[in-house]
Amino acid sequence: MAPAYKLKYFPSKALGEPIRFLMSYGNIEFEDVRLIREDWPQIKPTMPFGQAPVLEFKGITAYQSIAICRYLAKQVKLTGANDLEDWEIDAIVDTVNDLRGRIDEYYYEEDAEAKEKRKKPLFEETLPFYMERIEAIVKKNNGHLAVGKLTWADLHFVGVLDYLNYMIGKNLIADYPSLQAMEKNVLNLPGIKEWVAKRPVTIN
């Protein structure tokens, strides 16, 4: 029988990988469909709001990667213990996603001059500003991004990290030991360790 969950995304880790991490961690079997770039113009109009990843299950086509992650986190028990803990998780996940947006603005800028102009403020101001604060949060939270224990915020961050590193051309967490320890911890989790060992090798 085909798995009950089908992820459709590009042949990348990027925004698909946090979803793959959560399903791997929770032993949720899934079909890992990798869309071919040449087919995307035909597929795009069939996607809700023209975007991927989507997760097909229970007859629905779930879209918005973070909303999908939050749903899966509830199924695999990686949420907070109460509403306030869930706020804390949501806030840091959206903050990491904001940081991704700032990196996107630079990476996807097509005008060479405008891109060069964005470079210095991104690397000298934005990245250190965010990363120092995120590192301090992890240090304070027993090696985690929120509520002092493993949650889907940790899996989301580590899942998307290779993509961020690819876009900035260096290791985002090179100067941040608590985040490095967190990455190692997540990559060693049962389910995720096996997934990382068997996943297709991709550049981002």
Add this chain to the structure above:
Amino acid sequence: MAPAYKLKYFPSKALGEPIRFLMSYGNIEFEDVRLIREDWPQIKPTMPFGQAPVLEFKGITAYQSIAICRYLAKQVKLTGANDLEDWEIDAIVDTVNDLRGRIDEYYYEEDAEAKEKRKKPLFEETLPFYMERIEAIVKKNNGHLAVGKLTWADLHFVGVLDYLNYMIGKNLIADYPSLQAMEKNVLNLPGIKEWVAKRPVTIN
């Protein structure tokens, strides 16, 4: 006694208004602190990740407006009936927030030439693309953005709408009757109607 909730934001509706709507709807008394622009350079470093709005309550300083909205929605019973309904709400809220991001990119572009270049694709492609799909969703959902009933997704959209309209210089929902009916419905809700009548008049 001072209210248990203190919202700190600029003298704008913008990202603060969905939070104000949710508290008004739920009869949560709050202190509506409006930060003066001239003071912001001093205040910014004291804010988590340098941003507003924040909501102070129970000894914490909650940040990230959508995460705050989701927390409040749970308190005032405007969430879904199960995890799948909550995914549906989360997905459309993040989609509206993506649309806001696209409008931001245009509105906050400081380079006049680059701004002009962004104008046509935004107004002729992005806005109609999103709005046609969002309108269809509301039509299908009994006049709501998700799960066929009033949820915090509706309050979030209507709360942020004036800000979006301000940035694009026209009424985003002018051509979309289901969204207009939804706006009217939200603005007539008990609590919100009274809030809108008494709130400070601001340009955005």
